[in-house]
Amino acid sequence: MLTVHGDIRSGNCLKVKWLLDVLRRDYQWIDIDVMTGATRTAAFLALNPFGQVPLLVLPDGRTLAQSNAILVHLAEGTHHIPAGAYERARMLEWLFWEQYSHEPYIAVARFQRAFAGKTAEDIEPRLMERGRVALDRMEQALSANAWLAGGQAATLADLALVAYTRVAHEGGFDLAPYPAIRDWISQTEAAFGIETPSEPADRTGAASSLQQ
Numbered sequence: 099m100l101t102v103h104g105d106i107r108s109g110n111c112l113k114v115k116w117l118l119d120v121l122r123r124d125y126q127w128i129d130i131d132v133m134t135g136a137t138r139t140a141a142f143l144a145l146n147p148f149g150q151v152p153l154l155v156l157p158d159g160r161t162l163a164q165s166n167a168i169l170v171h172l173a174e175g176t177h178h179i180p181a182g183a184y185e186r187a188r189m190l191e192w193l194f195w196e197q198y199s200h201e202p203y204i205a206v207a208r209f210q211r212a213f214a215g216k217t218a219e220d221i222e223p224r225l226m227e228r229g230r231v232a233l234d235r236m237e238q239a240l241s242a243n244a245w246l247a248g249g250q251a252a253t254l255a256d257l258a259l260v261a262y263t264r265v266a267h268e269g270g271f272d273l274a275p276y277p278a279i280r281d282w283i284s285q286t287e288a289a290f291g292i293e294t295p296s297e298p299a300d301r302t303g304a305a306s307s308l309q310q
């Protein structure tokens with residue numbers, strides 16, 4: 099059976115869980131609390147020298163780190179990866195972009211506000227500026243195409259990007275000026291069977307508890 103070491107509060111880990119669930123794969127989930135240094139113990143570093151979650155362990159014991167590499171491995175041969183070489187590369191374009199130009203701002207601002215106890219004033223302005231630049235880029239793409247990679251169906255690009263975009267408001271990003279992104283979040287959640295909160299998050303304003 100597959101094993102995933104992950105923290106359920108992390109978008110990087112959740113995207114792996116969502117894919118396994120939509121593919122109906124059997125797997126064991128091992129909870130790793132990133133807030134207590136569990137990714138830096140000798141035992142965990144022996145398993146994953148990157149010292150991060152998610153980590154996938156294959157049935158034969160081989161391991162794979164980096165959330166988007168894990169997605170590509172798990173989705174091999176499924177419709178979540180476009181068949182054509184160019185279309186597949188367009189999907190990868192977004193996966194690489196997510197880790198370099200989106201996650202370091204949107205996910206980090208969310209972590210600092212929602213988990214590290216920082217206030218809006220504590221957040222480095224550059225983090226918010228770069229996060230808004232990332233959202234602008236997504237809005238532009240999604241105003242032209244329903245899905246990020248440009249085809250007729252959701253791909254791993256949508257799955258990877260929705261993980262932190264759907265909770266961007268927790269980092270203080272207001273999604274009101276981004277109607278195409280808001281529609282796309284709902285469509286992507288539906289396409290991958292991602293549970294929506296029982297009380298839908300107000301993505302058109304920073305969560306009030308985060309504004310203090």
Ligand SMILES: N[C@@H](CCC(=O)N[C@@H](CS)C(=O)NCC(=O)O)C(=O)O
Nearest residue numbers: 108110132137150151152164165166
């Ligand atoms: N590029 C990595 C980022 C993984 C990452 O940042 N993981 C965080 C949780 S979201 C983590 O393990 N933090 C704990 C640590 O760095 O010790 C990926 O996509 O998997």
